[in-house]
Amino acid sequence: MQKLHLVMGGRVKDPQGLEFTDLDAIDLVGVYPDYATAEEAWRGKAQRTVDDAEMKYVIVHMHKLLQPDLPVA
Numbered sequence: 001m002q003k004l005h006l007v008m009g010g011r012v013k014d015p016q017g018l019e020f021t022d023l024d025a026i027d028l029v030g031v032y033p034d035y036a037t038a039e040e041a042w043r044g045k046a047q048r049t050v051d052d053a054e055m056k057y058v059i060v061h062m063h064k065l066l067q068p069d070l071p072v073a
Contacts, residue, residue: 001063001070002033002063003033003034003035003061003063004031004032004033004062004063004066005031005032005033005034005035005037005038005059005060005061005062005063006028006030006031006032006038006059006060006062007029007030007031007032007038007041007042007045007057007058007059007060008026008027008028008029008057008058008060009026009027009029009045009046009049009055009056009057009058010022010023010025010026010027010055010056011025011054011055011056012054012055012056015053015054015056018056018058021054027045027057029041029042029045029057031062035059035061038059039059042057042058042059045057
């Protein structure tokens with residue numbers, strides 16, 4: 001089964017939270033076929049903004065959103 005992952009980022013109100021301040025400015029990095037590839041893309045983007053506490057990049061497990069009843073194997 002394909003396990004899609006979305007990598008995205010943007011400015012957040014609180015560095016410990018996930019509330020983005022400007023949804024029009026969200027950086028949609030891409031959709032990846034597996035976690036390892038998504039993590040590589042996430043790491044590259046996150047490292048470029050490491051000195052900016054208000055910038056946050058995340059990996060979204062799209063397969064869990066698309067098919068929530070499937071086991072997590």
